[in-house]
Amino acid sequence: MIPATVTRKDFLSVLDFDATDLERCLRLAAQVKADRTLGRLAPTAETLSGRHVAMLFDKPSLRTRTTFEIAIRELGGHLVALQPDVALGRREPVADVARNLERWVDAVIIRTFSQDVLQEFAAAAPRLHVVNALTDQEHPCQALADVLTLQEHFGLLRGRTIAYVGDGNNVATSLTHAAAMLGVHVHVASPEPYQLPHAVVQQATSVARHGARLRLFSDAADAVAGADAVYTDTWTSMGQETEADIRRRVLAPYQVNDELMALARPGALFMHCLPAHRGDEVTADVFESDVSVVFDQAENRLHGQKALLLMLLAGRGADFGLRMAVD
Ligand code: CP
Secondary structure (H helix, E strand, O other), X not given: OOOOOOOOOOEOOHHHOOHHHXXXXXXXXXXXXXXXXXXXXXXXXXXXXXXXXXXXXXOOOOHHHHHHHHHHHHOOOEEEEOOHHHOOOOOOOHHHHHHHHHOOOOEEEEEOOOHHHHHHHHHHOOOOEEEEOOOOOOOHHHHHHHHXXXXXXXXXXXXXXEEEEOOOOHHHHHHHHHHHHOOOEEEEEOOHHHOOOHHHHHHHHHXXXXXXOEEEEOOHHHHHOOOOEEEEXXXXXXXXXXXXXXXXXXXXXXXXXXXXXXXXXXXXXXXXOOOOOEXXXXXXXXXXXXXXXXXXXXXXXXXXXXXXXXXXXXXXXXXXXXXXXXX
16 A cells, blocks of 8 residues: 555645645546445545535535535535635735635645635645636636546547647646646647637646646647547636627637547547537537546536545545555
C-alpha cells in the first residue's frame, strides 16, 4: 500500500496536482466507484467521520452540488450547506468569511465567479481546505470526471487525442490541464474572440508529459480530424447571458453534428459537461447517439470528487485499505 493523500491544502486548479497526484486520484476514484455497492462496508465509509465540509454556491448547479453532497455523506462527513445570502465579498470581506469558516469546518467547496476571489479566500485561511466547484476561469472537478471517463473507455490515455470544439472556457481550460498531464494530445477549435487564454496554453505546455501536444485551430473540422473524443460545452456560460445572441452567431460553425463527428476516428466518443443545449453547441442526434458518454461523465463527478475529498482530507499517509499499487 502507498499513501493516497496529498500535502496540498486546496484544489483550486488541476495545476494544484502534479501528474502523480492526478493519476492516484483517478485510481482512487475507480476504486471508490467499484466499492460503492458495499455501502457502509466500503473501506472509506467512515473516513470523514466527525469532519465538517461546507458548500457555498454563488451560481446554480445540479451535478456539482448533488455529487459533492452525496460524496460527503458517503464518506461519513457532515455537510454544511451555506446559503447564497453569505454573499461572498459583498456582505463582508472574502477573507473574513474564510477566517470564520476556518474556525468551524475542515473544508469549503465553493462555486463563484472569479478565480482570484477563490485564491484570496484560500490564502486567508491556512487550515481550511478549499475546493473549486467552478469559477469563470477553471472547473477542475469536471476535469477529474472527464479524464476518468476517458480512462474507462480507453484504458491508458497517453497518445490519445481529444478535440475540444467551441468556447475556450473554464471547462476547456481544466480539461486541457488534465489531458496534458496524462499525455493526451489536445486540439482546441474556437473562433478568435473565444480562444483558450494564452496563459492556459503556456500552463498546459509546461505540465505536458509523454509528448502530449496542445494545438489551437480556427476550423472545427481540422481539430476533430482523427480525434478519439470530441468535447463541447455551452456557448454561453453562467454570467454571460447578455452575450448569448452574438455568441450563438460566432460559434455556430463550431456545432458538433453528425458531419463533424464523421471526421473523428470511427467510434470516437462525444463528451459534454452538461447542461447541454441541443441545436446550439450539439445536435440532438449526436447528444443521444451511442458514442455519447455525457451521463458517464455526470456519474463520474461523484467518484472523482469522492477521491478528491479523500486525498485532501484523510490523514497524512492514509491508504484507505485500497489497492493503490506503487508506480
Ligand atoms: N457540469 C456541471 O458543473 O454541472 P452543474 O453546473 O449542474 O454543477
